[in-house]
Amino acid sequence: MNETDGQTTDRDDARTASPATAQNSGTGTLGKALSVLETVVTSDTPLRFSDILVLSGQPRGTLHRQLSHLVEEGLLVQGRDLCYEPGLRLLKFAYRSWSKNQFRAVAAPHLRKLHEETGETVHLGVLRGTEIIYVDKVESRQTVRMESQIGNASPVYCTGLGKAALSVLPPGRLAETLGKLTFHRFTANTHLSAASLKRDLDEARLRGYAFDREEHETEIRCVAAPIHDAGFDLVAGISVTGPAYRVTMEQLEIWANPVRQAAMAISEDVEIRLGPGR
Amino acid sequence: MNETDGQTTDRDDARTASPATAQNSGTGTLGKALSVLETVVTSDTPLRFSDILVLSGQPRGTLHRQLSHLVEEGLLVQGRDLCYEPGLRLLKFAYRSWSKNQFRAVAAPHLRKLHEETGETVHLGVLRGTEIIYVDKVESRQTVRMESQIGNASPVYCTGLGKAALSVLPPGRLAETLGKLTFHRFTANTHLSAASLKRDLDEARLRGYAFDREEHETEIRCVAAPIHDAGFDLVAGISVTGPAYRVTMEQLEIWANPVRQAAMAISEDVEIRLGPGR
DNA sequence: AATGTCGTTCCATTATGTGGAACTCGCTCT
């Protein structure tokens, strides 16, 4: 019944590989602590101390103190089986973070409109590094739970939102982002190389919208259009998603226009309401 | 070394920090950084550098570096108006944190059942310090958005969930928690003293359930029952909430039983599925 | 009992964060 969970294999993190010259983040102590936190939080399985030990590559004593601090702060909790789990303080932070998100608020009415036009699920996602973070959604059927994808992070290269966002990046930033990608096969259609992805992006750029042809999940298709501000500080996308049996590629072509219009309307509102520049 | 979260009932904490280096001491650098993050994230208004300066009580140079680090880490972003806002990384963390929450998963079917029985909104919240963190909900009408309260933090003393949770605390912990409270009047019915709250809690303890008689928001009532594990490491509550015009106190009395049953069922499931102890 | 694994604690070393003061920018007031 409920489930969610999804996938999102983003196993980056944990720069274990290079103990020597590990190239520590620029943010010193905080960065290291967050890196540990992220390892725990994004793991698909519960982690014990020594699991984290190998993933993080830190010395025992150091890691132990970092974890203790994270627990003291309520960002992690340790169950009686000694496994570390995400703590409630994270939820609290996120609620505030989400409810105050200006971009989401500005875009919300457009999402609803697009949903009314198409009848399928509409997503809003923001580009962050090599990931798309889902920021809002309007669901078709009010299924079970709200536990929508909000906050979920999916790779750029296999989602409509991701490809739409990438397609408008200035060449420099695009190259930089592509360079950081590591590909993972989710379905038979997943892009597995930068070259293949780049061709797809070129088409998307010309058309003004991108598809997901069951590249992330089988039986799931979507069409997405890019949103960005003048300075490309904000790069995002809006999409309509549906099951393949109900949503043909022809249907997606038809929806492409409304999706683009919604995207453009949001882009405009962003410039107006969040101020030029930003 | 207890220290958990310490204060912060939202609202003004600004100047409580005056007594020289008030509350830190727990987790060193990380704690301070998170304290800054929390100030920004929980603020009701956008904050500029110097706002945070007075709120945090840190020296200029220090605060500036802390903020820079938080921005570098993606926990905050700085708009062109120089205001700091919560960053997307928080959302990502929270999604994982929420979707992996065992307690929520165990309780979910009971929430749905209770919703079917009552037809009104059902909430699940966990006690954390002096706050109740909303962890899940099932809404009556699928209004607009999912933006439910999930992750929202409300004071214990004016919510049904909060009072239900407090009512089962062992005397020691209850006293400790009451001692940390600072009361703020939300409505005409809000408890404004520990004494008054304590009387209410005594009644709730006897009955086995607690009410919110428009104590947090006018025109909103609820009935809530406590959930906890053997060691009181997990203290939570489940509630049914509705608008006063539709939900009379008599109605709440009637729902009290189903609510209690749901709470007890969850308590049992927790012991079984999450293991004794914890 | 002996051995191995895992989590926790200790402590000398030094890398890191600290915070007062000086600097820069943009704005308002006269």
Next chain:
DNA sequence: AGAGCGAGTTCCACATAATGGAACGACATT
């Protein structure tokens, strides 16, 4: 204009707070 002010940013001697190797204790396995 120019002085004056307030907001944000940078700098650097100093000491706090993180580091990580090594020892310790608790179980489990043989």
